[in-house]
Amino acid sequence: MDQPNQPRRFLVLEDEPMISMLLEDYISDMGHEMAWQAETVRDALLLIEKHPNIDGAILDMNIRGELSDPVATVLKARRIPFCFMTGYGAGAATAYRDALVIGKPFDIVTVQQAVNTLLASVDD
Amino acid sequence: MKPEPERLWPLSVFKRLRGLGAEFGLGVALAAGATGLRWGLGQIAPGVLPFAVYFPAAAVASLFGGWRAGAVVGVLGAFAGGMLFSPGPSLPSWPDTAMMVNLILFGVAMAVVIGGAAYQRTLAARLAGTNRSLADRDDYYNVLFDGMSEGFALCEATFDDSGSLRDYYILEINPALQSILGVGPEVVGAKFSATPGDNRRWLKMCDQVLKTGRPASFEAHNPQTNLWHEIHITRVSATRMTQFFFDITARKRAELRQVELFGEMNHRVRNNLTMVASLLNLQARDVEAEVRDQLLKAAARMQSIAEVHAALYRGSSHESVELGPYLTDLCASLSKALLLDRRISINVRSESVSVTVDMAIPLGMAVTEIVTNAIKYAYPSPEGGDIWVATACRENRLSVTIADTGVGFERAVGRSDGLGMRLVRSFARQLNGELVIRSDQGTTIEITVPLPADTGASVSAG
Numbered sequence: 001m002d003q004p005n006q007p008r009r010f011l012v013l014e015d016e017p018m019i020s021m022l023l024e025d026y027i028s029d030m031g032h033e034m035a036w037q038a039e040t041v042r043d044a045l046l047l048i049e050k051h052p053n054i055d056g057a058i059l060d061m062n063i064r065g066e067l068s069d070p071v072a073t074v075l076k077a078r079r080i081p082f083c084f085m086t087g088y089g090a091g092a093a094t095a096y097r098d099a100l101v102i103g104k105p106f107d108i109v110t111v112q113q114a115v116n117t118l119l120a121s122v123d124d
Numbered sequence: 125m126k127p128e129p130e131r132l133w134p135l136s137v138f139k140r141l142r143g144l145g146a147e148f149g150l151g152v153a154l155a156a157g158a159t160g161l162r163w164g165l166g167q168i169a170p171g172v173l174p175f176a177v178y179f180p181a182a183a184v185a186s187l188f189g190g191w192r193a194g195a196v197v198g199v200l201g202a203f204a205g206g207m208l209f210s211p212g213p214s215l216p217s218w219p220d221t222a223m224m225v226n227l228i229l230f231g232v233a234m235a236v237v238i239g240g241a242a243y244q245r246t247l248a249a250r251l252a253g254t255n256r257s258l259a260d261r262d263d264y265y266n267v268l269f270d271g272m273s274e275g276f277a278l279c280e281a282t283f284d285d286s287g288s289l290r291d292y293y294i295l296e297i298n299p300a301l302q303s304i305l306g307v308g309p310e311v312v313g314a315k316f317s318a319t320p321g322d323n324r325r326w327l328k329m330c331d332q333v334l335k336t337g338r339p340a341s342f343e344a345h346n347p348q349t350n351l352w353h354e355i356h357i358t359r360v361s362a363t364r365m366t367q368f369f370f371d372i373t374a375r376k377r378a379e380l381r382q383v384e385l386f387g388e389m390n391h392r393v394r395n396n397l398t399m400v401a402s403l404l405n406l407q408a409r410d411v412e413a414e415v416r417d418q419l420l421k422a423a424a425r426m427q428s429i430a431e432v433h434a435a436l437y438r439g440s441s442h443e444s445v446e447l448g449p450y451l452t453d454l455c456a457s458l459s460k461a462l463l464l465d466r467r468i469s470i471n472v473r474s475e476s477v478s479v480t481v482d483m484a485i486p487l488g489m490a491v492t493e494i495v496t497n498a499i500k501y502a503y504p505s506p507e508g509g510d511i512w513v514a515t516a517c518r519e520n521r522l523s524v525t526i527a528d529t530g531v532g533f534e535r536a537v538g539r540s541d542g543l544g545m546r547l548v549r550s551f552a553r554q555l556n557g558e559l560v561i562r563s564d565q566g567t568t569i570e571i572t573v574p575l576p577a578d579t580g581a582s583v584s585a586g
Contacts, residue, residue, distance in 0.1 A: 017486075017550040039554075 151196025186241030275301030275369030448474030467508030502530025
């Protein structure tokens with residue numbers, strides 16, 4: 001388990017600004033930081049390319065009609081832990097069926113549990 | 125029904141045999157008739173050529189019975205002529221040279237007669253077949269023309285001296301189109317100009333089709349019958365065109381119903397959101413000032429989304445929102461909820477501009493936040509003042525300005541870093557817009573967003 005005091009930096013891929021604001025608040029309440037925010041799959045891929053120091057990522061499954069799977073593929077290759085968010089229920093279509101999924105609407109407890117699970121998976 | 129092959133093939137063989145028998149019989153009968161005729165002629169006038177009568181008989185046999193019947197006449201004629209009517213040694217004794225030559229000439233001439241007549245017969249049969257299939261086709265097209273539910277007319281154009289379409293005659297009009305137009309078959313041959321009403325637009329369209337060859341199609345409503353039609357005009361030749369009328373009333377009604385339902389849905393969404401806002405307003409009555417402010421703000425945010433749906437069902441289009449009336453309604457509901465005294469008034473001035481729902485919601489939310497902040501911070505003194513909301517369009521960019529003449533942005537503690545301004549920044553970014561805050565005399569906040577020309581946003585002068 002990581003030391004609770006060590007702040008981690010997260011990437012959030014979400015096209016609805018109010019939801020990313022909420023995630024930003026929840027993440028910063030845990031002592032971490034939403035350091036990068038992308039609203040399109042393309043932007044997310046560029047940010048991952050530019051910043052090798054991403055500690056974790058939260059991806060909306062459907063970004064303006066586009067699946068965020070390509071982002072997940074790159075994250076997996078770089079061994080950056082990630083989870084999905086979806087408003088369509090846990091059975092939503094994705095190539096990463098075993099990935100962690102946060103259903104929308106979410107509450108602070110769900111998000112914080114997911115973030116802790118992500119961070120723990122790196123230390124395994 | 126299932127055919128029965130084991131009973132069918134003997135039937136076809138029987139028919140074939142019967143056919144051959146009839147041909148043979150016809151040949152024999154004609155040969156016998158010709159022989160009888162020759163015998164009679166011989167009685168009246170001795171010296172008539174022995175074989176001559178068999179040629180017309182063979183021709184008749186070939187014409188009506190085919191080459192086999194003709195051949196039967198030829199063979200029987202050769203024997204009968206040779207045996208009964210020849211002047212020389214008669215058959216069956218071996219013929220002399222003259223008889224031989226006679227028989228060979230007879231055979232050759234007979235072959236030519238039979239071949240020619242049989243060929244004539246084939247031609248006649250083929251012609252009859254063609255006529256029959258033409259008649260069948262005619263019937264088929266007549267049934268199609270009369271029976272189809274689509275209206276059809278064929279028209280012949282007449283032009284004036286300058287070469288543009290002046291009028292046209294109706295050459296053909298099917299029963300479906302007669303009933304669509306409420307006319308009888310007497311309009312065939314009538315001029316189009318006999319139709320009552322102003323037909324200049326219609327003629328112009330027909331003219332275009334005849335000139336360019338590009339078919340025209342459009343939808344039209346008939347107020348008399350309350351039916352909708354899709355009409356296709358197609359050029360057939362330089363002076364002829366066809367008009368097709370398809371009944372699309374069912375589709376049109378479904379579309380109208382869909383629009384109705386969409387309006388109904390927006391109405392309900394709006395009412396539900398308003399109800400939630402009212403609940404929050406109610407809840408705000410019994411709590412301390414700090415919490416009441418928060419609840420009233422939450423209710424105002426809710427209401428600003430509700431107003432978008434109101435604008436959607438009130439507007440002529442169900443996909444875009446007329447920004448002026450939307451912002452006016454939004455500010456009216458904000459003053460009702462937040463301005464309990466008349467210290468502050470909100471003035472909206474908007475150009476005529478339509479935006480998509482996707483743009484209207486963030487814009488409305490941003491305006492709500494900025495106006496709410498201005499109400500809260502700009503005029504702390506009891507005299508109050510004005511808040512202005514204005515929209516303007518320049519070069520495909522839309523700017524929304526919210527201005528007050530109050531104490532200024534920096535001097536209002538908490539105005540710049542609350543949730544309100546955070547939301548405003550976030551909405552501006554969502555719209556790829558710029559946010560400019562000026563604080564000279566009071567506060568002016570301007571949001572400028574690009575108007576995508578292809579996503580339904582449209583600007584008209586106003």
